[in-house]
Amino acid sequence: MAALALCAAVLPAGAAPVGAEPSPSAPAGPSGLAEAGQGDQELRPLDVVVAVDESGSLSEADVAEEIEATSTIVQSVLAEGSRVTVLGFGSDNGEPGQEAVTEVCPPTEVAAGPEPAQRLADCVRELHRRTPQEGDDTDHAAALGRALSQLRTGSPPGSARLVFLLTDGVLDVSDSPQYGRDPADRNDAAQRLIDDHLADARAAEVQVWPLGFGAADQDSLDAFAAGGYQEACASRPDAVPRAQVVDSGADVGRLLRTAFAAAICAGLTDEESASLAGGAQVDLQVEIPVIATDGSIVVTKNNPGIEVSYLDPEGRTVPSTGSQDGSEFSRSGENGPVEALRIRDPLPGTWTVRLSSPSGAAEELVSATALWQGAISTYLSVEGTGRPGEELTVRVELWTRRGVVSDPGALDRLDFGAQVSGPGLEDADIDLRDDGEPPDRTADDGQYAGTVIAPDRPATLDFTSVVQGEGVAADVRELPYEVTEAGRAVSARVEIERLDEVWPGRAINGTATVANDSAEPARIALLLRAGDELLATVEPAAAEVPPGRHSVPFTIALDPATPRGPATITVDAVSGGDPAASLGSSQPLNVEVRDAPGLLERYWWAWTALLLAATLAAGYASLLRARRREAADVRGLYAVLLRHGAPAGPDLRAPGKWSDRFRFVIRDEDGVAPRLEHPLPGETPYTAWRDRSGRIGVTTPRGERYLITPGGAGEALPGGLHLAFRDERRPAKRTPGRTRRRTEPAAPVAGGNPLGAAPADRARYGDGDPLL
Known part of the structure; x- marks a missing residue:
């Protein structure tokens, strides 16, 4: 990204946006390397006064729009410790009980819980x-004077002071006797008072943001904007106070949201709206970017009876108060026409607002928008030997509470710039890049680097960096750097092992390679730099390094209580005697902190091997079962009945479905037309099956068992019958050690065997068959 020219209108913000004191800078020590730390990542508090026109020229619809717009703003103040006041103004025409300005919402401090925002959401509904009889003219002078008076007392320390003036008309105090006897001169007197108030506002660093509608005069409102404090939260044109006028009160909400976001350098999403009928439900979506550390989703529902739920980018409903996944929530305005969900450390991505209207309710136009800010701070460092004429490397990192920002999409929204001043280097711009080309270490890691040549003689150089962009205030760092003839004595190169994820109990290893060019031992300290919520330690915390070049190994350990999620870790080596004198820094390590893996995940390779072995065993067993099932299938078998060598009836085919048994009976076995048929229920059949020897096993109705070779002579039965088999699935098989014979009747054999002697192609069960 091209270097950003530094603008004098940008306030030195240090760790906080808009005018906070710059963080302490560390002068370069003997190492020749200096750093300005990133500080706290918190939003600068605000002191806001919203002055709302209540004059008689307003319509009821205009007042409703004013209430909605004001409710949106007072519930969108994100920085804790801020203060919000709402004033209503008309005129004091000298009648008893009249006040030109009334306090609608007393000064209310914005705290972590929902109660303050809820009080503000409730009290703004008193606007009318x-x-x-109440004084219904338009006294801008009284309104501005009361707002400035409010800001003079009890303003939060270090806060940005803002006045938002909503009006539908021009200055009109002709009936207000406090501005003089002659009504014709009263408006001029009030205008002179306004000019005085604006001068006071400029001196007190109070910005004035006038917003007009209807008959409001652009020129007079322009004078309000230009008369107050002009220095902005960023060097962007839209961050400077300006007046805006619209034709209708219907646009006041959009106008005030836009002005408020510009005044505090916040991001504002486009409003998404839809019609919601009674008994129906609608989803609206808003986008919160990675850079956002604080946000507010504002929902305009008009009907307080409409129920609203909020779903994070992962589709989970979030609580109204409390925390979830590192985010903190606070909801207000549920009982009014406008409600808001404030989120600290929101998950980036698309949020869904789900609105449900009660049955029978009138159709309403509902809308949602998100206002967000990035509480950022930068880390500026200068690396070199500290000698004249050398090339110095300048590095700038951007940090939020979660750590260094490295998301390319978030970084594209920002401008990074750096300058150096010194002899021969008057406000010279430094080109900063994050493209992986030297001196940058790694592309797109969120650390920008550039170079500059030091003067050829001893000098003090003043480095300045600034980061600003959409949704973030300008963060400015200033760093002096000494160039001396002697140059550095001690330097260090710090490296951390590159990991994607870590957990408590897993050490992160690193090494500090220290070059000690002095004649004495040098004591160094190792400091851990991380996001606000990371709980970790580095060991050893210090080491003594003798002259020469030496390596100091160290480990980083996470506390079990450290939050899970993305984190950034950097280790700085500093002089043991002067912690402000940095010797070298590691490249930021962006990791995911997670729970320690269980045994299953830790020994995944062993479990994988076991699973593979089990899978192979199961597959082999399944293959064996399939083969056995296939071998037992009697499909393809035909029973053949012969009488005196000739067929007796047609052959009988086994069932067409899988079965390991083939059952049949012989009809008219002793008659003139014996034949084979399938049995009827209750009949005792012959049962055939495939034996593992390749032959066909048969059990007769009388319980005798035989093995018969398919295609062989078969088994002799009474009455000159023979039972044989043929197999269409397999070729005829010779029984080992036996001779194939033609089918012929078996000769009776003495010994009482009713079926006679077994021929060569069959054998009784148990006659030496090794498989039985």
């Missing part, structure tokens, strides 16, 4: 159109 004044009657003539």
Whole structure:
């Protein structure tokens, strides 16, 4: 990204946006390397006064729009410790009980819980159109004076002071006797008072943001904007106070949201709206970017009876108060027309607002938008030997509470710039890049680097960096750097092992390679730099390094209580006697902190091997079962009945479905037309099956068992019958050690065997068959 020219209108913000004191800078010690630390990542508090016109020229619709717009703003203040006041103004026309300005919402401090925002959401509904008896003209002078008076007392320390003036008309105090006897001169007197108030505002660093609608005069409102404090939270044109005028009160909400976001350098998403009928439900979506550390989703529902739920980018409903996954929530305004969910450390991505209207309710136009800020701080360092004429490397990192920002999409929204001043280097711009080309270490890691040549003689150089962009205030760092003839005595190169994820109990290893060019031992300290919530230690915390070049190994250990999620870790080596004198820094390590893996995950390789072995065993067993099932299938078998060598009836085919048994009966076994048929229920059949020897096993109705070779002579039965088999699935198989014979009747054999002697192609069960 091209270097950003530093603008004098940008306030030195240090760790906080908009005018906070710059963080302490560390002068370069003997190492020749200096750093300005990133400080706290918190938003600068605000002191906001919203002055709302209540004059009689307003319509009821205008007042409703003013209430909605004001409610949106007072519930969108994100920085804790801020203060919000709401004033209503008309005029004091000299009648008893009239006040030109009334306090609608007293000064209310914005705290972590929902109660302060809820009080503000409730009290703004007291805004109303004044009657003539209340004083219904337009006194801008009284409104501005009361707002400045409010800001003079009790303002939060270090806060940015802002006045938002909503009006539908021009200055009109002709009926207000406090501005003089002659009504014709009263507006001029009030204008002179306004000019005085604006001068006071400029001196007190109070910005004035006038917003007009209807008959409001652009020129007079321009004078309000230009008369107050002009220095902005960033060097962007939209961050400077300006007046805006729209035709209708219907646009006041959009106008005020835009002005408020510009005044505090916040990001504002486009409003998404939809019609919601009674008994129906609608989803609206808003986008919160990675750079956001604080956000507010504002929902305009008009009907307080409409229920609203909020879903994070992972589709989970978030609580109204409390925390979830590192984010903190605070909801307000549920009982009004406008409600808001404030989020600290929101998950980036698309959020869903789900609105449900009660049955029978009128159709309403509902909308949602998100206002967000990035509480950022930068880390500026200068590396070199500290000698004249050398090339110095300048590095700038951007940090939020979660650590260094490295997301390319988030970084594209920002401008990084650096300058150096010194002899021959008057406000010279430094080109900063994150492209992986030297001196940058790694592309797209969030650390920008550039170079500059030191003067050829001893000098003090003043480095300045600034980071600003959409949704973030300008963060400015200033760093002096000494160039001396002697140059450095001690330097260090710090490296951390590159990991993607860590957990308590897993050490992160690193090495500090120290070059000690002095004649004495040098004591160094190792300092851990991380996001606000990371709980970790580095061991050893210090080491003594003798002259020469030596390596100091160290480990980083996470506390079990450290939050899970993304984190950034950097280790700085500093002089043991002067912690402000940095000797070298590691490249930021962006990791995911997670729970320690269990045994299953830790020994995944062993479990994988076991699973593979089990899978192979199961597959082999399944293959064996399939083969056995296939071998037992009687499909393809035909039973053949012969009488005196000739067929007796047609052959009988086994069932067409898988079965390991083939059952049949012989009809008319002793008659003239014996034949084979499938049995009827209750009949005792012959049962055939495939034996593992390749032959066919048969059990007769009388319980005798035989083995018969398919295609062989078969088994002799009474009455000159023979039972044989043929197999269409397999070729005829010779029984080992036996001779194939033609089928012929078996000769009776003495010994009482009713079926006679077994021929060569069959054998009784148990006659030496090794598989039985």
